[in-house]
Amino acid sequence: MTDDVKVADKTDSLTDLKETDEDLRLPSVVEPAHFPVETIDTEARHQTPAVGQRATRPDGRLHGLGQTKYIDDITFPNMLFAKMKRAGISSALIKSVDTSEAEAMPGVAAVLTGREIPVNSYGPSYQDQPVLADERVFHAGDPVAAVAAVTEQIAEEACERIKVEYEPLEPVYDPVEAMKDEIRVHPPHSNIYATKRIKKGDLEKGFAEADRIFEGVYSTQMIEHVPLEPHASIAQWDPNGRVTLWSSLGRITLGRADIARTLDMPINKIRIVGTIVGGNFGGKNEITTEPALALLSRKTGRPVKMVYTREEEFIASTTRHPFIMEYKTGVTNDGMITARKVRLVLDGGAYCSWSETTLGKACILSAGPYNIENLLAEAYCMYTNKTMTGAMRGFGAPQVCFAYESQMDEIAHKLGIDPLELRMKNAFHEGSASPTGQVLQSVVVKDSLEKAAERFGWKEDGQ
Amino acid sequence: MTDVTLTINGEERSASVPPETSLLRLLRDEFFLTGSKLGCDVGDCGACTVIVDGLPVNACLMLAGQVDGRDVVTIEGLATLEDLHPIQKAFEEFASLQCGFCGPGVIISAKGLLDRNPDPTKEEIKDALSGNLCRCTGYTKMIEAVQDAARILRGEKEAA
Amino acid sequence: MKKRGKGMGCMWYPIGFTVMANPSAATVKVNEDGTATLITGTVETGQGSLTVLGQIAAEELGISTDDVHVVSADTDATPMDTGAIASRTTYVTGNAIQLAAEKAKNILFDVAAPMLGVRPDQLEAKDRRIQVKGFPQSCLPIGEVAAHAQNGAGTPALGSASYNPPTVAMDPETGQGKPFSTYVYATQIAEVEVDEETGEVEVLRIAAAHDCGTAINPMLVEGQIQGGISMGVGMAIQEEMLFDDEGRQINPNLTNYIMPTSLDMPDLEVDIVENFDPTGPFGAKGVGEPTAVATSAAICNAIYDAVGARIYNLPATAEKVLAAIKSKDHSDRQKYLPAG
Numbered sequence: 001m002t003d004d005v006k007v008a009d010k011t012d013s014l015t016d017l018k019e020t021d022e023d024l025r026l027p028s029v030v031e032p033a034h035f036p037v038e039t040i041d042t043e044a045r046h047q048t049p050a051v052g053q054r055a056t057r058p059d060g061r062l063h064g065l066g067q068t069k070y071i072d073d074i075t076f077p078n079m080l081f082a083k084m085k086r087a088g089i090s091s092a093l094i095k096s097v098d099t100s101e102a103e104a105m106p107g108v109a110a111v112l113t114g115r116e117i118p119v120n121s122y123g124p125s126y127q128d129q130p131v132l133a134d135e136r137v138f139h140a141g142d143p144v145a146a147v148a149a150v151t152e153q154i155a156e157e158a159c160e161r162i163k164v165e166y167e168p169l170e171p172v173y174d175p176v177e178a179m180k181d182e183i184r185v186h187p188p189h190s191n192i193y194a195t196k197r198i199k200k201g202d203l204e205k206g207f208a209e210a211d212r213i214f215e216g217v218y219s220t221q222m223i224e225h226v227p228l229e230p231h232a233s234i235a236q237w238d239p240n241g242r243v244t245l246w247s248s249l250g251r252i253t254l255g256r257a258d259i260a261r262t263l264d265m266p267i268n269k270i271r272i273v274g275t276i277v278g279g280n281f282g283g284k285n286e287i288t289t290e291p292a293l294a295l296l297s298r299k300t301g302r303p304v305k306m307v308y309t310r311e312e313e314f315i316a317s318t319t320r321h322p323f324i325m326e327y328k329t330g331v332t333n334d335g336m337i338t339a340r341k342v343r344l345v346l347d348g349g350a351y352c353s354w355s356e357t358t359l360g361k362a363c364i365l366s367a368g369p370y371n372i373e374n375l376l377a378e379a380y381c382m383y384t385n386k387t388m389t390g391a392m393r394g395f396g397a398p399q400v401c402f403a404y405e406s407q408m409d410e411i412a413h414k415l416g417i418d419p420l421e422l423r424m425k426n427a428f429h430e431g432s433a434s435p436t437g438q439v440l441q442s443v444v445v446k447d448s449l450e451k452a453a454e455r456f457g458w459k460e461d462g463q
Numbered sequence: 464m465t466d467v468t469l470t471i472n473g474e475e476r477s478a479s480v481p482p483e484t485s486l487l488r489l490l491r492d493e494f495f496l497t498g499s500k501l502g503c504d505v506g507d508c509g510a511c512t513v514i515v516d517g518l519p520v521n522a523c524l525m526l527a528g529q530v531d532g533r534d535v536v537t538i539e540g541l542a543t544l545e546d547l548h549p550i551q552k553a554f555e556e557f558a559s560l561q562c563g564f565c566g567p568g569v570i571i572s573a574k575g576l577l578d579r580n581p582d583p584t585k586e587e588i589k590d591a592l593s594g595n596l597c598r599c600t601g602y603t604k605m606i607e608a609v610q611d612a613a614r615i616l617r618g619e620k621e622a623a
Numbered sequence: 624m625k626k627r628g629k630g631m632g633c634m635w636y637p638i639g640f641t642v643m644a645n646p647s648a649a650t651v652k653v654n655e656d657g658t659a660t661l662i663t664g665t666v667e668t669g670q671g672s673l674t675v676l677g678q679i680a681a682e683e684l685g686i687s688t689d690d691v692h693v694v695s696a697d698t699d700a701t702p703m704d705t706g707a708i709a710s711r712t713t714y715v716t717g718n719a720i721q722l723a724a725e726k727a728k729n730i731l732f733d734v735a736a737p738m739l740g741v742r743p744d745q746l747e748a749k750d751r752r753i754q755v756k757g758f759p760q761s762c763l764p765i766g767e768v769a770a771h772a773q774n775g776a777g778t779p780a781l782g783s784a785s786y787n788p789p790t791v792a793m794d795p796e797t798g799q800g801k802p803f804s805t806y807v808y809a810t811q812i813a814e815v816e817v818d819e820e821t822g823e824v825e826v827l828r829i830a831a832a833h834d835c836g837t838a839i840n841p842m843l844v845e846g847q848i849q850g851g852i853s854m855g856v857g858m859a860i861q862e863e864m865l866f867d868d869e870g871r872q873i874n875p876n877l878t879n880y881i882m883p884t885s886l887d888m889p890d891l892e893v894d895i896v897e898n899f900d901p902t903g904p905f906g907a908k909g910v911g912e913p914t915a916v917a918t919s920a921a922i923c924n925a926i927y928d929a930v931g932a933r934i935y936n937l938p939a940t941a942e943k944v945l946a947a948i949k950s951k952d953h954s955d956r957q958k959y960l961p962a963g
Contacts, residue, residue: 042555042556044688045687045688045689046687046688046689047687047688048681048685048686048687048749048750048751049682049685049749050677050678050679050681050682050686050687050688050691051678051679051681051682051837051839051905052837052838052839052840052841053678053688053840054558054840054841054842055674055678055688055689055840055842056555056556056558056674056842057555057558057671057673057674057843058674059563059667059671059673059674060554060555060558060559060560060563060671061547061551061555062563063554063560063562063563063566063567064547064550064551064554064555064560064563064566064567064570065498065538065539065541065542065547065551066496066497066498066499066537066538066539066566066567067498068563069497070500070564072497072500072501073491073497075495088871089869090869090870090871091870139870140869140870140871140872141872171869171870173866173870196798197795197796197797197798198797198798198799199796199797199798199799200797200799216935217935218935218936219935219936219937220858220919220936220937221858221862221863221864221937221938222863222864223857223858223862223863223864224862224864224880225598226596226598226877226880226882227562227564227598228500228502228508228510228562228564228565228596228597228598229500229502229562229564230502249666250666250668250706250707250708251666251704251705251706251707251708252664252666252696252697252698252704252706253664253698253703253704253705253706254705254706255706256698270698271697271698271699272697272698273696273697273698274666274667274695274696274697275696276562276563276667277562277666277667277668277669277707278500278562278563278564278669279561279562279564279598279599279668279669280562280668280669280707281598281854282708282912284668285706285708307501309504310502310503310504310505310507310508310875310876310877311875311876314864314872314874314875314876314880315871315872315875319864320858357640357709360802361637361640363798364637364798364802364803365634365635365636365637368633368634368635369633369634369635369808377798385870386866386870387864387872391708391709393851393854393911393912393914393915394636394912394913394915394916395709395912397634397636397912397913397916398855398858398915398916398918398919401632401634401916401917401919401920402632402919402920402923402937404920405631405632405633405634405917405920405921405924406920406923406924406933406934406935408633409630409631409920409924409927410933413927419630419631419924420631423631423633423810427633428635428808434806435798436793436798436799436800436801436802437799437800438791438800438801438802438803440806441805441900441901441902442805442834442836442898442899442900442901442908443806443808444808444834444896444897444898445633445635445808445810447808447832447834447896447897447898448633448808448809448810448832448833448834448896449631449633449810449832451810451832451894451896452631452810452811452812452830452831452832452894453631453810453812455812455830455832455892455894456629456812456814456828456830456892458629458631458812503876503877505876505877505878507876507877507878508877557842558671558842558843558846561669561670561671561846561850562668562669563669588885589885589886589888590885590886592884592885593884593885593886594884595884595885596877596882596884597853597885598850598853598854598882599669599846599850600846600849600850600853601849601850601851601852601853601883601888601891602849602853602884602885602888603849603888603891604845604846604849605885606885
């Protein structure tokens, strides 16, 4: 027999099997892909000294191969899928939640409401956010119940069959309106839930020394982080009363304490495994669905997974604070800043989340990287019945930078000074005192101005 | 149920799925090819991009039934046991991916481009990647990597 | 007509917040062949922090990036970490790792000193060797020392440490104090083209010069800057969550919430400003967040330079820019605050 015949025989018999015997069809779980066993060793990873090397990322290789396992890529036997019923109303009292129809649906394993959460509140600064809203709804994206079912689709259909009776309350959306405290988001608490003040020098004296006063009001919008991987978690409750959570959370140690608090459990009975996170940008800095999934897993004895839809990523996760920023700045005719007064109003959304940190950073940074002897910066953060705002890349710094740098530009144009020169004149130097009186070190503002100007060709004609 | 037989990464595969099943769900849930990601499920983000009969498509927008008898290449089909695909190699060398979630879709879109156009301009690369949202990288290092991979595929530069 | 303009944005940003405790802990184990394992409680959220943290451990031990394997993010096994937030990982977690690696290294020095006939403080770790300072020819491979530490001396080389930036509380009335450990600085300059008829803005290029202290991995720093700028572009001209009268978001999807695609990104020219911060690991500070700070100001100032219209309210959508061009009288400054 020749080799050709052998091959032909083999092929024929395989084809026969496929066509005649359904049971012998190859199971679909056979992985067809070939992953490289060889590694390409990029030089920088092997160099010493290690610091300063353009070393490649081992996780980068797995990303490119599609091998990184994000939460949605992880499956366990008998795993259930969870969905949450969203309020869709921005301010209301919850009169009743009827889950009976959902629970009766085939394929539904468990339904969870806020009243079943041992301690139904959480948050990194104030614990003002319910895991599942039980008495009151604070914004339209609030979850009011969670369902675990054998498929996502059944869980979603079950959510639609949960009947919630609301008593609508008057909402407040505008932070300036909210500041009046006529309509309170979290009664009896004031809507102004965080304030910050930085005071330095003598403001009146500073403005008196100025030749020109510039005033402006700047505002910024609400922005979503848009991580490409939505928030996701899997919970597995075990028969020893321990729960393991695979989560897209970016701060697992502190998240574990938050979860322990909501579940009223010892910390050592909770394990969080942080998987590779598909984008964070500050948006995955607090727990979300983890406590609810843990309880659904306990109710069912099965692992439970939930992945936010893209819509939930927008309406039920944190966002960037909209800011309203009042700036008043005194300058001399040759462009030296003598005084600056800043007032910031932050739309804090329905819950505090990381607003305190955002407010603090924004307030401290609001004067810009400039030597200003006489300064007053005040910042206020307001509850409104909108999606909660929280940490997002820069914690308020991009907002205030838009304001102080827009005003610097205006000052430069009005005084007829080159914008680069105006900044060089006022910029921090080594040993400058910050607005909080901190003596600054390793200060390179001017170097960065010069370097960027050189790279851009700022001083060249026709630019 | 809909019966589907298709070629995935060079091998014939079959499955029986509910008629509303998307190609993405078919790949991920039936064949456990989880390299293609679900980022929006409505064709906005491109994280699920695969090649069907030579052209990049959003797998979330195609029904499983529509790919019956067709040829599908996913991110899992690019590397061999011996080596990475030149695009994957370039993406690693340039640190083109950060969180990586968009990566498989981006690399597949790049492959779709280079298969058709081995010497694309920067604008053509930007155009080819415009359906793939990335929040981490600003796309800059991706574009550089695609240019580099194109040079290697054209034989103008030796692979590392 | 399309008009071009240039504008700049300059910023500062704090690294290592100290208004509340902000600790990280880490463990470094040197294996008996001279490779090492780093155990950290931080989470890789895309920045490449695990690679950078590995480089810090490697540097302290005098070995290469590839010699260090990083284990992370499991509360049952990894030590406390405040988390992947506030651009703190390289600085705070990095400092903890450097301290932990130093402890492991000191065990190696104790073991190597009698082998080389010197005192432990006369030794350094460099190029995968434990060597006598000033006499590099007097050395031992780090693997030999590590193996002897474990199998001979019975003192396996490992170290655990934590770091928390030093705190000075802020005065509640004046805010005076030391709220952050250190700061980074940056400037971005944008060139835009504005269509006077439609108000549409195209960002053509951005030059960015960023300080991050020592760039532990310049390639990854560049990636952070480029990515941060893309977020800044979105903030400047595209992105906005919009709500209806009943507080429901009307664009909770990527069809109607517009964020930058490859076609929206300008050409980027990135420079890392040389700097060294004595309080950071090998002089490093941080880079994640500051990259997204100055972009929107630079772009809006460039719009002003191009068409003389000042944008007071973000994002600078075509509609808003066109209105500003038409009025040029700051008519979009409607949102005044109540006095007080």
